[in-house]
Amino acid sequence: MPYVMVQIPNTPALASPAARPVPTSADVARLAGVSRATVSYVLNNTSAVRISEPTRRRVHEAAKELGYVPHAAARSLRAGHSRLVLMPAPTIPVGPLYSQFINELQWALGRLDYTVVQYGTVGLQGDEAARAWAELRPVAVLVPGAGLGPQGVTVLKRSGARAVVTLGPESVEGAHALLMDHEAVGFCAGRHLYDRGRRRVGVLVPEEGGLEPFSLPRLKGVRRAFDGTDAAVTDLLLAYDEQAAARLAARWRALDLDAVFAYNDEYAMLLMRALQDEGVRIPEETAVIGADDLVLGRLLRPRLSTVHIELPSGRDLAELVDRAVRDPGAAPETHEVLGATVVHRDSS
Amino acid sequence: MPYVMVQIPNTPALASPAARPVPTSADVARLAGVSRATVSYVLNNTSAVRISEPTRRRVHEAAKELGYVPHAAARSLRAGHSRLVLMPAPTIPVGPLYSQFINELQWALGRLDYTVVQYGTVGLQGDEAARAWAELRPVAVLVPGAGLGPQGVTVLKRSGARAVVTLGPESVEGAHALLMDHEAVGFCAGRHLYDRGRRRVGVLVPEEGGLEPFSLPRLKGVRRAFDGTDAAVTDLLLAYDEQAAARLAARWRALDLDAVFAYNDEYAMLLMRALQDEGVRIPEETAVIGADDLVLGRLLRPRLSTVHIELPSGRDLAELVDRAVRDPGAAPETHEVLGATVVHRDSS
DNA sequence: TTGAAAGCGTTACCAA
DNA sequence: TTGGTAACGCTTTCAA
Numbered sequence: 078m079p080y081v082m083v084q085i086p087n088t089p090a091l092a093s094p095a096a097r098p099v100p101t102s103a104d105v106a107r108l109a110g111v112s113r114a115t116v117s118y119v120l121n122n123t124s125a126v127r128i129s130e131p132t133r134r135r136v137h138e139a140a141k142e143l144g145y146v147p148h149a150a151a152r153s154l155r156a157g158h159s160r161l162v163l164m165p166a167p168t169i170p171v172g173p174l175y176s177q178f179i180n181e182l183q184w185a186l187g188r189l190d191y192t193v194v195q196y197g198t199v200g201l202q203g204d205e206a207a208r209a210w211a212e213l214r215p216v217a218v219l220v221p222g223a224g225l226g227p228q229g230v231t232v233l234k235r236s237g238a239r240a241v242v243t244l245g246p247e248s249v250e251g252a253h254a255l256l257m258d259h260e261a262v263g264f265c266a267g268r269h270l271y272d273r274g275r276r277r278v279g280v281l282v283p284e285e286g287g288l289e290p291f292s293l294p295r296l297k298g299v300r301r302a303f304d305g306t307d308a309a310v311t312d313l314l315l316a317y318d319e320q321a322a323a324r325l326a327a328r329w330r331a332l333d334l335d336a337v338f339a340y341n342d343e344y345a346m347l348l349m350r351a352l353q354d355e356g357v358r359i360p361e362e363t364a365v366i367g368a369d370d371l372v373l374g375r376l377l378r379p380r381l382s383t384v385h386i387e388l389p390s391g392r393d394l395a396e397l398v399d400r401a402v403r404d405p406g407a408a409p410e411t412h413e414v415l416g417a418t419v420v421h422r423d424s425s
Numbered sequence: 426m427p428y429v430m431v432q433i434p435n436t437p438a439l440a441s442p443a444a445r446p447v448p449t450s451a452d453v454a455r456l457a458g459v460s461r462a463t464v465s466y467v468l469n470n471t472s473a474v475r476i477s478e479p480t481r482r483r484v485h486e487a488a489k490e491l492g493y494v495p496h497a498a499a500r501s502l503r504a505g506h507s508r509l510v511l512m513p514a515p516t517i518p519v520g521p522l523y524s525q526f527i528n529e530l531q532w533a534l535g536r537l538d539y540t541v542v543q544y545g546t547v548g549l550q551g552d553e554a555a556r557a558w559a560e561l562r563p564v565a566v567l568v569p570g571a572g573l574g575p576q577g578v579t580v581l582k583r584s585g586a587r588a589v590v591t592l593g594p595e596s597v598e599g600a601h602a603l604l605m606d607h608e609a610v611g612f613c614a615g616r617h618l619y620d621r622g623r624r625r626v627g628v629l630v631p632e633e634g635g636l637e638p639f640s641l642p643r644l645k646g647v648r649r650a651f652d653g654t655d656a657a658v659t660d661l662l663l664a665y666d667e668q669a670a671a672r673l674a675a676r677w678r679a680l681d682l683d684a685v686f687a688y689n690d691e692y693a694m695l696l697m698r699a700l701q702d703e704g705v706r707i708p709e710e711t712a713v714i715g716a717d718d719l720v721l722g723r724l725l726r727p728r729l730s731t732v733h734i735e736l737p738s739g740r741d742l743a744e745l746v747d748r749a750v751r752d753p754g755a756a757p758e759t760h761e762v763l764g765a766t767v768v769h770r771d772s773s
Numbered sequence: 774t775t776g777a778a779a780g781c782g783t784t785a786c787c788a789a
Numbered sequence: 790t791t792g793g794t795a796a797c798g799c800t801t802t803c804a805a
Contacts, residue, residue: 193545
């Protein structure tokens, strides 16, 4: 049932301010009886120039009375640069881990006096997106995922970005890179299963679009963990949906697997429930391990083994950005920042 | 263990472009051998003026060769307005429901040729935040939650915002409002529990900060559902944490409750597990109902009853914004947009 | 201590 | 069909 907006009767339009023009610093100057330069000095309290206290007060009062707010575009146009840090807004629902990382990052960059903005990049592809971002002339651009190519980096730098940082699987020519190697997650899990004697391993791969940047490396990591052993790895497509899980569980015994890496804890929970409903004993018949170390994993029975993922601290990234902005000539840094460790509980 | 960035040796700095200045339309004009006006005409393909095909080509080639990207600030300064829609970035991890809503909204606004930007409002409070947003001179501002007061609306409108829309519990003078009344969620749940004969009802309230805008109305809604009845409502603070849940469960029988509304499905799962570990039978001894209708609720045993929440469609909101931008004089619209319906499963 | 003026990158009007 | 020019709002240098 599509939801329909229901309008609620409202108080009639209160005196619409008849499109009063937006106050400028010139208006403030006029009202305060000073020049625009003085206004600028006062409002930015420029230390190089001393303005008398009464004048300062008059300016502040005028500004407040008019509701004056400086115009960021004009300011940065004049200054020739801005303190805007741009990152594309995530297009997929993002877990608590990443949310917290973004938050920390925004906070840390805010402390360094940058303004962080997440750009709603909708249908834009690769370089087209880079061009759209470049129009805002951000001083730095942070790009999660693999969407940005060397071309995009060039566009951004040409248009004045002093730092371009990718957060993803591989580094891009000319950009700083925070390597978040999700292969390590799969590898970890695979190694763990191998160590516990499992040899016929399934890997869940979400059917949901947009998750490939995570799911495929994780799968590859598991494969790598079993390379050159006598074990077999099978990938299993699964939609995040009860029935799909039930169908998979129904043919589980035919698959003859003794372990499964479930992409993440949520898919693990989905699968575990379906398997248990099917009477598959966990971990005896099939070991299950998830990833992301969500609280929910601890609540399952058996308690879910998982791969704990450690993202870099937002503060560290903020500092990297600041360093890069201050010295744009420096060689791009590449950091390996994804920590993956197995948390062994009862499901494996 | 704080995570430490490990630097990986990198290829030496490739010829740093020695801070080549950012190309402007004047550079393009020079290279193409035309005037800046012509460049503008060509690149915006202004229909009012006909430019010869060879000239167009020369301009396009010059632009591409220089990697020219127009300067949004200069453009909007000149134009006197922008198509920027600003919303504060969420500061708490946000569920799949809201993520999808935001995404849809961005997509729909993108189709209407707006640029959506989520502003990383960190430590800024109320009107201070509004002023920071106003500096960007957005054409519209969308504010979830209750952070914006009438003052803030005034600031934004004074600085040229043609539409201010709040998405929250109550409407604000001068702004359009999408009322998302979380009381309805609690009310629904309470009514359901009452109908099923429960009279001693607990309401979980998350201890985690930042959730109050949701948790308190939900609590209030439950209270309202039981107003004037013989039932009693008890609020229970709970941190999202296994031990906290265990402690609460340990004193559960002493609390003598026959039902609980668990704020949302995640807290419900947390509590349910703790209660079950304590031997409390669900739903016989205590009925449990969550909210948000997450997939995970269907996976619990007993299956979790929940309140399904329906947010407005992103398209509808995008259209509201567009309407408001086109006719800023119109009376603010108020829409009741949160649909709440009980999904009765086995836990209640 | 304050004011006048230039200039940032664009676009739109008016002339050529 | 094309080019000169002014103006958007702000900061900053220079001069008074």
